[in-house]
Amino acid sequence: MKASGAGGVPVVEIKNLRFTYPGIDGHPPPGSAPLIDEFSLSLAAGERCLLVGSNGAGKTTILKILGGKHMVEPEMVQIFGRSAFHDTALTSSGDLSYLGGEVRHETLLIAGDSEGDNAHLSVPPLPTLRPCGRKINHAGPVSLVLPPRSLDVVPGISPKAPWLTPQGIPPRISVGRCLVRPSYVLRLEWRREVAFAGFEVSIQMDISAEKMINGVSGIEPNRRDELIKVLDIDLSWRMHKASDGQRRRVQICMGLLKPFKVLLLDEITVDLDVLARADLLRYLKKECEERGATIIYATHIFDGLEDWPTHVVYVAHGKLQLALPLEKVKQMSNLSLMRTVESWLRKERDEDRRRRKERKESGLPEFEKPVKGSRVTGDPARIAIQVMNNGWAAGRLNSTVAGEENFFLSSNRVLRQ
Numbered sequence: 001m002k003a004s005g006a007g008g009v010p011v012v013e014i015k016n017l018r019f020t021y022p023g024i025d026g027h028p029p030p031g032s033a034p035l036i037d038e039f040s041l042s043l044a045a046g047e048r049c050l051l052v053g054s055n056g057a058g059k060t061t062i063l064k065i066l067g068g069k070h071m072v073e074p075e076m077v078q079i080f081g082r083s084a085f086h087d088t089a090l091t092s093s094g095d096l097s098y099l100g101g102e103v104r105h106e107t108l109l110i111a112g113d114s115e116g117d118n119a120h121l122s123v124p125p126l127p128t129l130r131p132c133g134r135k136i137n138h139a140g141p142v143s144l145v146l147p148p149r150s151l152d153v154v155p156g157i158s159p160k161a162p163w164l165t166p167q168g169i170p171p172r173i174s175v176g177r178c179l180v181r182p183s184y185v186l187r188l189e190w191r192r193e194v195a196f197a198g199f200e201v202s203i204q205m206d207i208s209a210e211k212m213i214n215g216v217s218g219i220e221p222n223r224r225d226e227l228i229k230v231l232d233i234d235l236s237w238r239m240h241k242a243s244d245g246q247r248r249r250v251q252i253c254m255g256l257l258k259p260f261k262v263l264l265l266d267e268i269t270v271d272l273d274v275l276a277r278a279d280l281l282r283y284l285k286k287e288c289e290e291r292g293a294t295i296i297y298a299t300h301i302f303d304g305l306e307d308w309p310t311h312v313v314y315v316a317h318g319k320l321q322l323a324l325p326l327e328k329v330k331q332m333s334n335l336s337l338m339r340t341v342e343s344w345l346r347k348e349r350d351e352d353r354r355r356r357k358e359r360k361e362s363g364l365p366e367f368e369k370p371v372k373g374s375r376v377t378g379d380p381a382r383i384a385i386q387v388m389n390n391g392w393a394a395g396r397l398n399s400t401v402a403g404e405e406n407f408f409l410s411s412n413r414v415l416r417q
Ligand SMILES: Nc1ncnc2c1ncn2[C@@H]1O[C@H](COP(=O)(O)OP(=O)(O)OP(=O)(O)O)[C@@H](O)[C@H]1O
Pocket: 021, 035, 053, 054, 055, 056, 057, 058, 059, 060, 061, 062, 396
C-alpha cells in the first residue's frame, strides 16, 4: 500500500522499507522476521502526516530510520532524493530535523583508529570497542562513522568531550591510562531516560533558557523570537529548576530553531499544557503552509489534531495498513479522528487475540517467539556481501554507563602511557 502526496515531487519517499534491529554479532539469525516490512510512503512539500498505531507498532523505528539514525539501503528511504543515513548533510544543515520523545536516543562519539576515508567500511568488531576496561553492554545503533576531517559536519559536538572539536580531533587522546590514536569517529546512539535538547546538550544542568537558546549560532533572530513567543518561554528559567513542561518547551524550541524542510516528531507534546500544545500545532501547520515544510508526527494524543494533518498513516506490526488523505478518512467514518483510530486499533487487537486463541487451541505457544539477536536490514543477499566487505553490519552497542562516563574512546590500537 502506498500513500502519495498531492502530485508534488516527493520530499519523503519510502520504498519497500524493510528493517530489523541489528545486534552486535552483525548477522541475521535464521528465520528472523523483519520488524518493518514492505512499507512504502511518499509525501510532498507542505504535507503533514499523522503516524498512528498501537504501542510497539513501529512508529518510532520508522521515524528514526527517516531521521538517518538507523542504516537501511539508500534506495529504501530518501529525503529530497538523498539517503538520510548516508548523507549526513541533511541533518547537519537542519533541513531534516528529528525531535524525539521522553526516552531520547542520545548521540555518543567514539574515536578509534582505522585507515583512510573509507573508515566506515572497516569498523572494528565490538570487542575492540572496549578500551579502558569499560564494558559496553547495552546500546544504540552505530549510526555514523566518519573520518576525522568530516568531523565538522557532525552537529552539536558535546561539551563533555572537549577533545572533540569542530576543528578536528587531535592526533592523540588521553583517556585514563590509555592513549588513543584516533583516525575515525564513530557516532553511536543510546537511550537515555532524561530529557535532552537537540544539539546534545543536557537541559537539566544549571543554565538559563536564554543561554541555551541563544547559544545556537546562525539562527534568524525573528524566527528565534517567534518560537520563544509561541512556546511562551521565560528566558530566565534555570534548566535544573524548570518543570518538565518548561524544559520540554526549551527542547522543542531548540529543535525548531533551524528552518527545517522535513520535521520528524515523535510524541514530544506529552508534558505540554493544553495551550502550549495548541499554539505549537498551529505554528507547525503554518510552517507547512507558508514554507512548504513536511512533517511526520507520531502520537497517541489526538487533542487538537482533528483538522491538523493532511494525511493519516496507520501502521500495525511494522506494516502499513492505511495511508490516506484526511478527507478520505473523514469520508470513511462519521466518527472523530480519535474515535476512528480507536476503532482501527480495537479491530487490530481483536484480530491479534483471535490469532493467539487459534494458536493456543492448536497446541502452539500463544505468542510467537521472537528470534533473539535479530540483525539485518534489506535484502539478505546484499547484506551478506556488505558484511563481508566491511566486517560490520549496523549494530547496537548499548551503554549503561551514565554521567561523565558517557563518552568512550575506543581504538584497536590503544597505547599505554
Ligand atoms: N533498540 C531496539 N532493539 C530491538 N528492538 C527494538 C528496539 N527498539 C524498539 N524495538 C522493538 O521494535 C518494536 C517497535 O518499537 P517502536 O518503538 O518503533 O514502536 P512504536 O510504534 O513507536 O511504539 P510506542 O507507541 O509504544 O512508542 C517493538 O516491538 C520494540 O520492542
